[in-house]
């Protein structure tokens with residue numbers, strides 16, 4: 001669609017305004033009117049929901065283009081933006097068109113994980129700022145490339161670890177920094193979700209609504225299975241190493257990232273021990289239904305238990321997520337962290353829920369309520385675009401949180417074993433195959449360059 005037609009079908013036309021096309025979307029007028037022009041790559045439920053919300057809660061932020069390789073979701077994205085924001089964005093199946101578009105200030109990357117870093121680096125190299133969903137990377141090496149690209153091209157990159165914008169996370173960090181919890185002994189992260197048996201359905205012809213080659217992108221070419229991608233929903237790509245880091249990446253990453261923030265963002269661990277498997281339901285999923293990981297940080301340990309098998313546990317209910325005065329029932333809360341200090345035990349919620357410290361005799365000695373901070377993270381991104389301040393979801397720290405996911409998965413994939421890690425070089429010291437997994441492989445035409 002050419003620009004004139006695009007604007008005519010958009011908000012200006014419906015509002016009967018006589019502004020030129022440039023007035024709505026040209027970034028050249030950003031200085032004049034502070035307008036920010038966004039584009040979305042990956043129009044699943046998450047990307048579409050968050051980018052539309054971001055435009056609703058921040059003034060003068062618009063979506064110029066939506067991009068997806070799934071025609072059904074692309075059409076839905078156009079109509080949802082029109083319904084919710086009052087104008088029709090342009091649509092493309094090729095993200096490069098967005099990167100070439102001078103009007104676009106920032107790209108919102110909400111594809112499956114195997115595309116996150118590649119799309120972000122291409123956007124950064126084209127001069128765009130980026131909001132990239134978690135887990136931002138699919139291996140350790142590309143995480144370092146994302147950090148290097150962000151700083152080389154001086155871009156704002158907000159990683160979608162939204163808990164980094166939680167006010168209760170900051171107060172918990174302050175409580176620990178003040179010494180009131182004593183010295184940290186151990187940090188236990190839980191992501192104990194429900195699940196069931198999962199197996200891949202037989203391959204079929206590629207459906208007409210999907211560009212399978214582009215969906216695979218950097219991942220190896222293989223036949224299409226409806227188990228991997230769904231026309232309307234998410235599909236099962238989280239069950240495959242080629243497209244994700246499984247449950248650790250999907251949800252446990254949030255728990256561990258918030259835990260790292262609260263204890264003061266420690267550097268990488270020195271070693272990791274990982275165990276897991278499909279011991280409960282069986283099935284053919286590659287990313288296991290249960291994992292138990294222990295990280296050695298030198299003077300304390302962190303552990304993470306991740307399950308798709310504990311159906312009786314509950315995520316923080318919605319009324320508590322959005323109410324600063326309520327706390328979850330920690331005992332059956334599926335996404336909590338327990339921070340054991342020498343002076344007390346801090347329970348910390350990851351879907352809002354705030355934190356409480358238990359001292360001697362089962363007494364609550366300190367607490368702060370807190371809400372789920374999706375909105376705050378979106379506001380922080382826009383403030384960072386305008387002021388050029390470092391965003392809360394800062395790329396180096398988020399790379400370190402993502403590295404916990406990768407180390408846990410690599411330890412499992414190389415045989416449920418302990419791996420020694422060198423924080424300085426980000427290399428695994430005692431297993432060759434582990435370093436191959438930490439580096440990842442890219443299909444021809446979809447490589448991330450060594451020098452970004």
Ligand SMILES: NC(=O)c1ccc[n+]([C@@H]2O[C@H](COP(=O)([O-])OP(=O)(O)OC[C@H]3O[C@@H](n4cnc5c(N)ncnc54)[C@H](O)[C@@H]3O)[C@@H](O)[C@H]2O)c1
Nearest residue numbers: 042043044045046068069070110111112133160214215234
């Ligand atoms: N921060 C959070 O709390 C949170 C919550 C949910 C999901 N997420 C993350 O957001 C991301 C998206 O999640 P979702 O549930 O919407 O998944 P989804 O699979 O439904 O959506 C991803 C979309 O990306 C599209 N896509 C794939 N390759 C593409 C390409 N080359 N170009 C353009 N589009 C392409 C797919 O067709 C799909 O529509 C995931 O990485 C997920 O982990 C984060």
